[in-house]
Amino acid sequence: MAQTMTNSRVIKVHPNDNVAIVIEQGGLAEGVSISEGCTxxxxxxxxxxxxxxxxxxxxPVIRYNEVIGTAVVAIERGGHVNETNVRLPTAPGLGELSLATRQASASEPLEGYTFEGFRNPDGGVGTKNVLGITTSVQCVAGTVDYVVSRIKRELLPRFPNVDDVVGLNHSYGCGVAINAPAAIVPIRTLKNIAxxxxxxxxxxxxGLGCEKLQPSTLLEDRPVKIYENSEAADPEANVLSLQDESFEGFGDMVDGILAMAERHLERLNKRSRETCPASDLVVGMQCGGSDAFSGVTANPAVGFATDLIVRAGGSVMFSEVTEVRDAIHLLTPRAINKEVGKALIEQMAWYDDYLSQGQADRSANPSPGNKKGGLSNVVEKALGSVIKSGNSPIVDVIGPGERLRRKGLTFAATPASDFICGTLQLAAGMNMQVFTTGRGTPYGLAMVPVLKVSTNSQLGRRWHDIIDLDAGRIATGDASIEDVGWELFHLILDVASGRKQAAADRLGIHNDxxxxNPAPVT
Incomplete structure (x- = not known):
């Protein structure tokens, strides 16, 4: 993405743009000259x-060489352009988009890059070695939290190769229309997270025992072995129900879970890091608390790193349907074939219908904080968001809760909600996440490392112990997109190897x- 620096006070992204964003800390006062004849x-x-x-x-108001809206009133040269005087344009039609028309440029393979990961029998590679304890229903979440605390305190110190124990709690499992067509989304999400x-x-x-979502459903692709509260308990047991009549009181239930966890920890502790090619990376790209710098600093640098990972043979996913919808015309030409292009359109159409059923539309995005950070509407936000996808061909599209199927760049359809997007990317199989932010967020996931990249240096300095990488240096001219992209790529390899720790993990900041769940709740 070309950037035209008008001067040290503003950034004009494309020569055809009729607006620029202010980069000077504290903003610009009235009467400041920013270019010849413009004050x-x-x-x-x-x-x-x-x-x-x-x-x-x-x-039209033009940024990124794209129309982000039309002027509600006449705006004088040197005037402030924001959400109050920019009208949201009509979304791109889905029936006349170009499909797979961009011929992918030949990029030289990136060879020789490795990381130290935990290889699994199925070929997948972990960047952490974690005991996951999932739940079949929200009713048992408190018990799982209690037991996880006990495991960390009493058992985990005995197993030095295990990084953590994580309770995979959620609000699903009962009181829901379990057989409704849309129920497949939360069910497959939970199955694939495992x-x-x-x-x-x-x-x-x-599990509890009486829930609609039975524990066996979450493990239908592998053997289900029920824990028995006896000396004959199967050492490979992986399912325990609190309503099992052999348990006498809460203490008995907890002892059963601890005994089952100990066997799993013993097996996990036998795993060790080994050298793996960068092609085993599965990285989710996401943004949250975005601002107007997102599309000119952090997201382009992430896009550059995306292309590096793809060139190395790895897998990258980008998501957030509502922050893709208004830039879909830039993406369908990049589909590797017409089938992938049509799949992109189908996901956009499904979400259009989903919003319509809820009597909402895309104007519900952006947030007040996004607007305070300079983003006027979802069109401007989307144009800055999709830059995270870099320039690689889009090789596949997966629905919410589905697993990745192919190496390369995949669009994983998710809502834009940070927490839902992260959960769905986790289900898709990511072993690392990169999260860009301009307003700031302490977001983190206990299951995978999350690297947070600041879009502006002011945030990077203020949140020095939460932000992993400052991309704001691009705006000030102290680093290029390529510089920060390479820096991020190397940081991903270091964190994936356990040589460095993501700030959220170091601080213990993890979101639920x-x-x-687009299906009805009963």
Missing amino acids: TLMPIPQGHKVALTAIAQDS LNPNFGNEIMVI LVLF
């Missing part, structure tokens, strides 16, 4: 847009899983 007519905050030319009423490579195939399931 600010009012104070304009950092990250917000200034009109570089006069924009007539109903005329297959995440960081769990080493040693997942445990704790949040399932996407």
Whole structure:
């Protein structure tokens, strides 16, 4: 993505743009000259847009060489352009998009890059070695939290090769229309989370006993072995139900879970890191708390790193349907074939219908914080968001909760909600996540390392112990997109190897899983 630096105070992304964003910390005061003949007519905050030319009423406002809206009123040269004076344009139609028309440029394979990971029998590679304890129903979440605390305190110190014990709690499992067509989304999400490579195939399931979502459903692709509260308990037991009549009181239940966990920890502790090619990386790209810098600093650098991972033979997914919908015309030409292009369109159409049924539309995005950071509407947000996907061909499209099927760049359809997107990318099989933010967020996942990249250096300095990499240096000219992209690529390899630790893991900041459930609740 070409950037035209008007001067040290503003960034104009493309020569055809009629707006630029303010990069100067604290914003610009009234009367500041930003280019020949263009002076600010009012104070304009950092990250917000200034009109570089006069924009007539109903005329297009252009950023990224794309129309992000039309002027509600005439905007004078040097005026402040924001959500109050930019009208949301019509979304791109889905019936006339170009499919697989961009011929992928030949890129040289990136060879010789490795990381130290935990290889699984199925070929997947973990970046952590974690005992996952999932639940079949929310009713047992409190018990799992209690037991996880006990395991960490009493058992985990005996198993130095195991990084953590994580309770995979959620709000699903009962009081839901379990047979409704859309129920497949939360059910397959939970099933596929259990297959995440960081769990080493040693997942445990704790159920209640009377729930609609039976524990065996979550393990239907592998043997189900029920824990028996006796000396004859199967050492490979992976399912325990609290309503089992052999348990006498809560203490008995806890002892049973601890005994089952100990056997799983023994097997996980036999795993060790080994050298794996970078092609075993499965990286989820996400953004949250975005601002106007996202599309010119962090996201382009992430896009550069995306292309490096793909060139190395690895897998990358980008997501967030509502932050792709208004840039879909830029993506369908990149599909590797027409079938993949049609799959992109189908996911956009499904979500359009989903929002319509809920009597909402895409204008519900962005958030107040996004607007405060300079993003006027979802079109501008989407154009900056999709840059995370780099320039690689899109080789596949998967629905919410599905697993990755192919190496390369995949669009994994998810809502834009940070927590739901993270949960669904976890189910897709990511072993690492990169999360860009301009407003700041302490977001993290206990199951995989999450690297947070700041879009502006002010945030990077203020949140010095939460942010892993500052991409704001791109805006100030202290680093290029390529510089930060390579830096991120090397950081991913270091964290995947356990040589460095993501800030969220170091601080113990981890968010809950949040399932996407479009089906009815009874």
